[in-house]
Amino acid sequence: MSSTFGCPHCGHSNAVEAAFCGGCGTNLQEIDAALLPADDLFPVKKKGAESGESTPPPADPAPPAEPTALTEPTAPEAPPADPAVPKASPPPPAPDAPDRAKPAPDADRVPLPMLLSRFQQEWRGAVPPLPEEALQDLAKRAVQQPPSPERMDDEERRRLRNLINEDIPLLDLPQRPANTQSAAQGGELPRQPWIGWLVVVSLLAVLLLGDAPATVTVHAWPGVEEAHTAINQLSPESVALINWAYDPATAGEMDLVALPVMEHLIRSQSRLVVISQLPGGPATARRLMARAGQQISPQERAAFFDSNLVEGGFLPGGASVLALLGQDPATGLPVDAQGSQTDGRLAITRLEQAPPALTLVFAAQAEGVQRWLEQVQPLNRTPVIAVVSGAADPALRPYLESGQLAGLVSGYSGGLAYEQRNARNLSRAEERLHQQRSAARNWLLWLVILLALLGNLAAHSTERGWGGWRP
C-alpha cells in the first residue's frame, strides 16, 4: 500500500509520488505545499512503520478495493512479523477515518529523509530535482501553515461535488497564494490570464485595423528550390507517392505549406497515390486537394481528379507497416472499400515493379518524415521531399544536409517561398491575406519576445528579493 493524498481539484486520492491526478489529470507538481495542511504533505504513517518496523507486503496481489475519496485504503494492516518487538508508540487512529478529518500529529508522519529520497528517486528524470534545502524549508512552512478559510471552502465544494456527483467549475476560486509562495523560491510564476487576452485582442486589432505591409519579403531556407526542381522534373506518366501525416489539428499551418506544393504537383500531371497513417489524414488531403484544384484550369482539374489521382486511404500499423511498404507496396498499401480491381489498385500494384519516381511526406511532426526515411527510403531508394511545419524544421535539416532529403519546405515562410516559385498570379484577396498574416506574425513575435523578457525579469526580481513585479 502506498501513501495517498487528495487532489485539491477533485478530491481524488492519489499516491504521494503521483505526478498527475488519476481523477482529473491535475498537475500535482504545481500544488503548493504552503496551501496544503500538514497531513496532505505528510500522509499518515502505516502502523508497521510507526512501530519502527517495515510494512509487510500484502499477501494478496489482487488489486486493492476502490479507495474512498481523501482516505487511505481501508484494508486492515498485517500484524508485526515479530511479536516480541514492543510497540513504541500509541495505537494508531482508526484506519477508516478520513485523513483530513483529524489533524495528524508530527509523530504520525513519514520521516522527511524518506520523503526526500522518494522525491529524488521516483521523480528523477521527469522533473528537475528539487534541492534538499528547498524541500526542508517547504516542509517547515507547511507544518506551520494554519488552516485557512479558503481550505474550508474547498472542503465544502468537495462534499457538494460528491453529493451531486458532477464537476463544479472551480475556476472562480480566489487566486491561491500558493503560486506566489512558489515564485518567491524562484520557481514557477503565477498564471497571468491577461497575457492571453493581450495576445488575442492585440492580434485581432492588427488583423482588422493594422496597416499591412504592401509587399511580403520572404526568406527561403535551403531546400525549397530543390523541392521545386524535383517536382518540375516529374514526367506526366510518372507516379508520385504522398504520405499525408497531418490532420485537422495542425491544418491551420500545414495547409499554408502544402497548398502551393500540391498545386505544383497537380500541374505536373503525374499520377499521385495518397496514403495516410492518421485517421483524419485522408479527409484532410481531400479538402486540401479540392482547394488546390480551384487554382488550376477546369481542364487540368478534370484530368487530375478523373485519372491522375489514386486515394490509397488510411494505412494503420505504424512503423511496421511502413517497412512493408518499402518492401512490397502492393501488399502494404490499403485497398478501396470494395476491395475491387480499380484503376487505383492497378496503379498501386504497378509500384511493385517500378517504385514511385518521387515521394512527398506532408507532416506536422518531424517523426513523420524520420519514420519514412528510416523505414521506407533505405529499401526503395526513392527521393523524398518533406513538406513540414516550422516546428519540425530543425530536426529535419540534417537529413537535407546529408542528402537523404531531396527537398525541404517548412513553415509558413517555406510555403510562401514555394508559392513565389510557382509564379502564379495571386488574387487581391490572397495578397491581402498574405499581408495580414505577415503583419500579425511579426507583431506576435515581437510580443512574445517582449513577454519573455518581462517574464524573466519578473522571475529574477522575485528570486533576488526585489519585491517581484506584478501588473
Place this chain on the structure above:
Amino acid sequence: MMGYSSGLPFGWDLAGMLIGYLFSLILFSFLLRESFLVRLGLYLLVGVSLGYAAVLAWHDVLLPRLFRPLFTAEWGTLGAGPWASPLWQLLAPALLGLLIWLAGARLMLRGQIALPGPVDRLLAWLTPLPLGLMVGTGVGTALAGSIQGTLLPQALAATDLATPAGNGVLAAVALIITTGALLYLRLPAAGALGLPWPVAWLVRIWAWIGQRGLWLAAGILFGQLILSRTTLLVERLLYFIHALPNSGLWMWLAALWGGGG
C-alpha cells in the same frame, strides 16, 4: 461534382461551417474561464475523433482486408488476381486481434465477472502473445530503422567532406558539441573513473560546452515551435474574421429578409 469535395449539398456545407465556427468559439471561451461548454467541446472533439477512427478502421481496413475476403473466398486461397492471399494470412491476424480484444475485455471485467478457472488461466497465458508480438515487432522495426535510416547515414555524411554536413568547420563544431553533450549527460560516470586532474579538467570543459549546446538546441527548437504555433493562432483568428463573411450565409439571410419583406 468534382472528384474531391465534401460531396455534400450547399446547405450541409454551410451547416458544417457554422457548427465548426460555434465550437471554435466555445473552445476559445477558455480564455474567459473553464466552463461546462469548454468541456463539452473537448469531450465532443475527442469522442468524434475516436468514433471517426473506429469507423474508418472498420470501413477501410477490417471490412475490405479481413472480413469480406475471409467470408467470401474459397478455402485454400482468398481473394483473386495478383494479390491472392493464403488462408493463414487472414486467419492469423484475425486470431491475434481477437486475443487482444479478449485481453482488454478480461482487464475491464476483472472483479465483475468471474471466469471459470481454466478459461481464465488460458486467457492469461494466451493474451500476452499478440501484445508481445506487436511490441517486439515495433521495437525491432524502430531499432533497425533508426540504424539504417538515421545513425549510419548521418555518421557517413558527417565524415564525408563532399557533403555540406561534412564541411570542415561545421563537422568539427558538430563533433565537439555532440561528444560534449554525451559527456555532460554521462559526466557522473566519467567522474567516477578516477581520471588524472588534467584529463578530468578537459572532460569538464568539454561537458560544459556540451551543456551549452543542449541549451542552444532546446532554444532553437522552442523558437521554431513558437513560430509554428504563432501561425496556427493567426490562421484561427483569420478564420474567425473571414469564415462567416465568405460563407454565403449572408446571401441566405438576405434572401430570407427580402422574401419576408
